[in-house]
Amino acid sequence: MYPEVIIHNSVSLDHAVRGFDVDLTLHYGALLALEPGAVLVGSATAKSGIEMFLDITQSESEIDRHRPEMQPDDRRPVSVFVDSRGVLKDLLHFYRNMKYTRDVIVLVAETTPEDYLDYLREREYPFIRCGRERVDLGAALRELRERFGVARVVSDSGPDLNDVLIREGIADTISLIVHPVIGGDGEKRLFDRIEDRVALKLQKAVPMERGTVHPVYTAKR
Template identity: 30%
Template sequence: MEITDERLNIEYYFDSANDQTLAYKSDCFVLAIEVLTEQASKSYLAFLQSMEIPYIICGTENLDLNQALTKLKKHFGITAISLAGGAIINGAFLKAHLVDEISLVVSPYVSGDQNIKSAFDTLGIFVDDKFTIKTTKPLGDGGVHLLYVKD
């Protein structure tokens, strides 16, 4: 997940590979905020504290995305996020009904690779959220940027 905080010119990134790490960068340095479940070991929490890396606990066994966003807003002032992950993290936010807009860039390239996931993978869970096109913008390489908003 990429979170943009325009007030501070900081970009935040969620590591969807392990569903727990949120890092951010500002100008020349990179800091990290760990988003963890209660399953995080005491030794790992001690390591984070020794490195002065802030963390928040969001969920018992599975990451609670609603709680994570609430705590990110409360403790870090983050009010908007932009997901820049893959289909599974996008699908997790969709299943939690946390997607308000879809910004989609379609590139004029087809690989035919059946192993590449679509934009959202909800792991078999049906989600009936509806979106309406807001803007379309042709791109210089022949692609198009489509922006949809949730109905």
């Protein structure tokens, strides 16, 4: 059984995900209000976030090499990274140290480099291995629920991962922070690769600060 899966993103009026200033306070405030058990992120998005907002020269400490003790009353979500190619090798300690993250779990594939799997094992990062060359998201999310008890996943990632969640019928809900700007030609857009019509039902549309709007849709099966 899948956990509940919510796609969350900040977009322009024409659904560009770049080319405008994202209001991070609104974005993450709305995300945390969804009360996720896990936040799902693609490896490219995770790496670019580190490069943009953190000191990438910060080295890994000895304590970073060990999984933190889990507290039963800790309500923070786990960070789940889709990383079949080992893009986040030597970078996961940045996420392990984030105050809004309870734990780090990595989704990998059968062809994931063995040295990356050794890196995960040595540092006690739990991982789920599903799929041949790419992560089988459906199977991995089912195992995430079965092994780790995650009932709700919020995807906070770019178009590639979110498009897969839509195409494979995994996403239940779409939550968008729509900014009052048109991204224009040449900007990468959410749902660019969706070929078939997907019917949505509006749950709510909430006006927010600085002209943004927060619509939430149910993906109708």
